[in-house]
Amino acid sequence: MFKWNKLGKVFTPQEVEGRNWLKEFAQAPATLVFDDFVRVFFSCRPSADENGQYVSYSAYVDLIRSNLFKVRHVSQQPILSLGGLGEFDEFGTYPVSVIRNGEEVRAYYAGWTRCESVPFNVAIGMATSRDGGETFTKLGNGPVLSYSPDEPFVLSGPKIRRFNDVWYLWYIAGRNWKMIEGRAEPVYKIRMASSSDGIHWNKVNKDLIESRLEEDEAQASPDVFFANGNYHMFFCYRYSSHYRGRENGYRIGYASSTNQVDWMRDDAKAGIDVSEEGWDAEMISYPHVFELDGKTYLAYLGNQVGRHGFGLAVLDGKLE
Amino acid sequence: MKWKKLGKIFDPTQHNLPNDCVQFAQSPQALVFDDFVRIYFSTRSVDKRNRKYLSHIAFVDMQKNLRDVIRVSGKTVIPLGGLGCFDEHGIFPMNVMRHGDAVYGYTCGWNRRVSVSVDTAIGLAISRDDGLTFQRIGDGPVLAASLHEPCLVGDCFVKVIGDVWHMWYIFGTGWKRFSAEAPPDRIYKIGHAVSDDGINWVKEEARQIIANRLGANESQALPTVIEIDDRYHMFFCYRQSFDFRTNKDRGYRIGHAYSEDLVNWTRDDEDPLLDVTPGDWDSDMLCYPHVFECDCRVYLLYNGNEFGRYGFGLAALER
Numbered sequence: 001m002f003k004w005n006k007l008g009k010v011f012t013p014q015e016v017e018g019r020n021w022l023k024e025f026a027q028a029p030a031t032l033v034f035d036d037f038v039r040v041f042f043s044c045r046p047s048a049d050e051n052g053q054y055v056s057y058s059a060y061v062d063l064i065r066s067n068l069f070k071v072r073h074v075s076q077q078p079i080l081s082l083g084g085l086g087e088f089d090e091f092g093t094y095p096v097s098v099i100r101n102g103e104e105v106r107a108y109y110a111g112w113t114r115c116e117s118v119p120f121n122v123a124i125g126m127a128t129s130r131d132g133g134e135t136f137t138k139l140g141n142g143p144v145l146s147y148s149p150d151e152p153f154v155l156s157g158p159k160i161r162r163f164n165d166v167w168y169l170w171y172i173a174g175r176n177w178k179m180i181e182g183r184a185e186p187v188y189k190i191r192m193a194s195s196s197d198g199i200h201w202n203k204v205n206k207d208l209i210e211s212r213l214e215e216d217e218a219q220a221s222p223d224v225f226f227a228n229g230n231y232h233m234f235f236c237y238r239y240s241s242h243y244r245g246r247e248n249g250y251r252i253g254y255a256s257s258t259n260q261v262d263w264m265r266d267d268a269k270a271g272i273d274v275s276e277e278g279w280d281a282e283m284i285s286y287p288h289v290f291e292l293d294g295k296t297y298l299a300y301l302g303n304q305v306g307r308h309g310f311g312l313a314v315l316d317g318k319l320e
Numbered sequence: 321m322k323w324k325k326l327g328k329i330f331d332p333t334q335h336n337l338p339n340d341c342v343q344f345a346q347s348p349q350a351l352v353f354d355d356f357v358r359i360y361f362s363t364r365s366v367d368k369r370n371r372k373y374l375s376h377i378a379f380v381d382m383q384k385n386l387r388d389v390i391r392v393s394g395k396t397v398i399p400l401g402g403l404g405c406f407d408e409h410g411i412f413p414m415n416v417m418r419h420g421d422a423v424y425g426y427t428c429g430w431n432r433r434v435s436v437s438v439d440t441a442i443g444l445a446i447s448r449d450d451g452l453t454f455q456r457i458g459d460g461p462v463l464a465a466s467l468h469e470p471c472l473v474g475d476c477f478v479k480v481i482g483d484v485w486h487m488w489y490i491f492g493t494g495w496k497r498f499s500a501e502a503p504p505d506r507i508y509k510i511g512h513a514v515s516d517d518g519i520n521w522v523k524e525e526a527r528q529i530i531a532n533r534l535g536a537n538e539s540q541a542l543p544t545v546i547e548i549d550d551r552y553h554m555f556f557c558y559r560q561s562f563d564f565r566t567n568k569d570r571g572y573r574i575g576h577a578y579s580e581d582l583v584n585w586t587r588d589d590e591d592p593l594l595d596v597t598p599g600d601w602d603s604d605m606l607c608y609p610h611v612f613e614c615d616c617r618v619y620l621l622y623n624g625n626e627f628g629r630y631g632f633g634l635a636a637l638e639r
Contacts, residue, residue: 086439115404149460
């Protein structure tokens with residue numbers, strides 16, 4: 001079992017002032033390391049509209065590299081605009097995953113639209129930045145990864161990686177919508193695709209992670225990190241119903257692989273769980289692993305899926 | 321080329337159709353058998369929850385004289401998609417073609433949205449009983465929105481030429497609010513994709529293959545392609561993108577283009593080959609063409625006024 005030492009919550013969106021598009025939530029942290037700071041991308045929301053509905057934006061916070069608990073800067077604007085009328089990302093860009101590609105930074109993000117019979121649908125878009133991730137230009141006004149016979153809806157949670165010059169996208173795809181007390185709730189599973197250019201993708205078309213809680217277990221945030229000869233995936237999972245509290249809410253799971261496609265799930269090894277009390281006592285979700293100055297960190301969300309921000313844990317030992 | 325109009329050949333209000341459908345027989349598409357012709361079309365029921373329409377596929381079997389009805393489909397040809405699926409709120413149209421012992425049905429599935437009325441994508445369902453019923457290959461589409469085709473992928477026509485599967489289809493270029501009072505309208509153009517198995521398609525990605533004749537706001541729909549005397553002919557329908565439902569001067573007409581190489585298409589409908597007939601069932605509108613061969617004759621099925629609310633008609637090519 002890995003041993004993660006929790007360091008506490010790093011960023012609280014409610015403390016940011018002067019940005020009406022950033023009122024609450026700091027979801028799905030994703031890092032980009034610079035010489036003297038770490039840029040953490042996250043997704044946030046303005047206040048809900050008169051119908052209680054949210055849109056979501058993506059932004060970043062720069063943390064001082066030598067002390068990740070010190071905020072240096074928060075982006076003045078969202079990194080991406082919402083899509084136009086009828087486009088896949090008209091109502092949200094959440095979450096986002098970033099990667100360097102030569103001089104540019106690429107962002108893969110999930111775009112949200114609103115539907116009539118179910119609350120939303122999601123597909124994956126791409127954008128590039130030439131200023132170190134401050135601003136991004138969408139590659140097109142449609143998605144780079146969309147629905148297919150075995151992945152009919154809700155393509156979300158992209159995590160972009162590149163190993164040996166091959167691009168990999170881990171993501172989730174909706175399996176079915178369940179009606180629970182009059183509300184449609186999506187069930188989704190972890191999937192992957194590979195590409196030689198990051199634009200044209202070949203889907204593997206299989207569930208990578210065996211379900212453990214129940215057949216309709218929902219799985220998200222497949223964060224893959226290569227270390228010591230193995231691929232390590234931290235992800236989160238929850239029950240399909242009544243998951244907004246401690247009982248059935250998100251926990252962080254773990255799987256390993258030698259080849260990116262075949263994964264052995266072993267949640268007992270994950271080494272991180274909800275706390276007895278505090279900001280991450282009800283649920284923990286959206287893990288993201290990164291290495292910095294000889295240490296391995298895990299960024300993750302706590303209660304209410306990051307409504308009040310994200311925190312950090314540091315690994316005692318190695319990922320192996 | 322000259323078409324001889326043979327009049328309206330099918331009126332859905334004169335038949336009992338499955339799924340409680342009473343009006344509309346849109347986008348007729350033919351599957352020719354040895355001794356009859358099966359014509360699929362999209363008809364509509366009313367969603368009891370909100371009074372909105374649901375489009376369903378049905379068919380009529382006709383004698384090869386294309387006048388006499390043998391039967392209409394007695395049961396569901398293909399059920400609508402499940403909760404949240406791309407084809408949950410309708411299938412319109414479905415393009416059918418034989419492949420070995422199977423019949424492939426390429427569907428255009430409709431799902432309702434909030435900020436705009438609808439989105440669509442193209443699915444594949446396969447029949448092993450000569451087209452009586454179709455089963456999806458999956459819950460999702462085979463062709464959907466992509467980087468430069470942001471919405472409304474649909475209306476496909478598939479044809480195998482040599483060993484290449486060709487698909488002509490439409491893609492939305494975007495939604496536009498043409499007036500403050502009206503809901504947003506959509507604009508779509510004809511595109512092309514190829515495949516070696518009919519399932520995995522490679523799009524030309526937003527290449528509009530048919531030039532505009534009515535300007536940038538022309539919408540082009542439902543391409544259908546046939547080879548006649550070493551030349552490929554495409555028929556489609558086109559209209560203005562707003563005020564097209566009741567204004568006969570802005571509504572659908574049948575367009576035509578031809579190509580020798582399946583890459584470059586020359587539009588050729590300044591002088592329409594088929595036009596409205598004043599006082600008749602197609603006096604205001606001509607839409608949703610489907611061209612096919614039967615017993616060495618070339619026919620064109622199409623809809624007339626009100627997008628086919630009262631059925632479809634036929635024209636025959638005179639050479």
